Amino acid sequence: MSRPFSSSSNSGHGNFVRVNGKIRAREVRVIGMDGKQIGILPLGEALTLARQHGVDLVEVAPNANPPVCRLIDYGKFRYEQAKKEKEARKHQHANKVKEVQLSPKIDPHDLGVKAQHAIDFLCDEMKVKVALRFRGREMAHTELGFQVVQKFLEKIAPWGHPDFEPKLNGRNIVVMVSPLPRHKRAKHPREAQAPPPPPASAKPSPAPAAASAGPGNGSKPEAASSSPQGSSGTTTSTGASAEGTNPAGGFANNPFSDLDLSRA
Numbered sequence: 001m002s003r004p005f006s007s008s009s010n011s012g013h014g015n016f017v018r019v020n021g022k023i024r025a026r027e028v029r030v031i032g033m034d035g036k037q038i039g040i041l042p043l044g045e046a047l048t049l050a051r052q053h054g055v056d057l058v059e060v061a062p063n064a065n066p067p068v069c070r071l072i073d074y075g076k077f078r079y080e081q082a083k084k085e086k087e088a089r090k091h092q093h094a095n096k097v098k099e100v101q102l103s104p105k106i107d108p109h110d111l112g113v114k115a116q117h118a119i120d121f122l123c124d125e126m127k128v129k130v131a132l133r134f135r136g137r138e139m140a141h142t143e144l145g146f147q148v149v150q151k152f153l154e155k156i157a158p159w160g161h162p163d164f165e166p167k168l169n170g171r172n173i174v175v176m177v178s179p180l181p182r183h184k185r186a187k188h189p190r191e192a193q194a195p196p197p198p199p200a201s202a203k204p205s206p207a208p209a210a211a212s213a214g215p216g217n218g219s220k221p222e223a224a225s226s227s228p229q230g231s232s233g234t235t236t237s238t239g240a241s242a243e244g245t246n247p248a249g250g251f252a253n254n255p256f257s258d259l260d261l262s263r264a
Helices: 043-053 074-090 108-123 136-155 189-193
Strands: 027-031 037-042 056-061 068-072 097-102 127-133 160-162 167-169 172-179
Touching: 027 043, 027 056, 037 043, 043 056, 043 068, 056 074, 068 074, 097 108, 097 136, 108 127, 108 136, 108 172, 127 136, 136 172
Parallel strands: 027 068, 097 127
Antiparallel strands: 027 037, 056 068, 127 172, 160 172, 167 172
């Protein structure tokens, strides 16, 4: 079950792990696949035990006496280690630095845009390096550059604080800004300006209108349904004879309505 790995590729890394045949100790303390301790075994027996279970013997504590080894799939072990390192990096604050460049003649609107970018970085737990560069004869009035930097720091003060006072370094004024703790930091401007969700309407939905007697809604006129019955000599709206018949129960187009029954 030995999986050889070239020592040249891993010798430069501080987290180099010995696996199977690369373990050098004569005796090792073995931890089983269920996490329980098996005991101190000779290296040969430990390797045999790993082969029987179809896993690797991974050295997890090389500085212990004797070294601690674990029965586990080496691929799974590397995945768990990478996952732990990722979680550790996620909880580190201000591990990235973003740079914002200014100029002594920057427009107020552009200064506001640069400040908004810096606020976004600070709210994402990033440090901000503010750099203002002088060009040509602008070096004769460095006080104007310091004024611009101070105005910039005042805009982002609710979200970050400078690590040191702005200082002139060659042709640049440099200052590093760190994010404030979450409980002391102001809310993100975009979150504060976001409109609240519309409240649920308390008005009841309008009831459907009563069916009208017009011809367009599919209902019959009231006068047609309440026509008098048994009246001789009267005709319906379709021209059919109503003698001895009920217009509501007859045919709309009676083919025998024009038939003369007096000759029979």
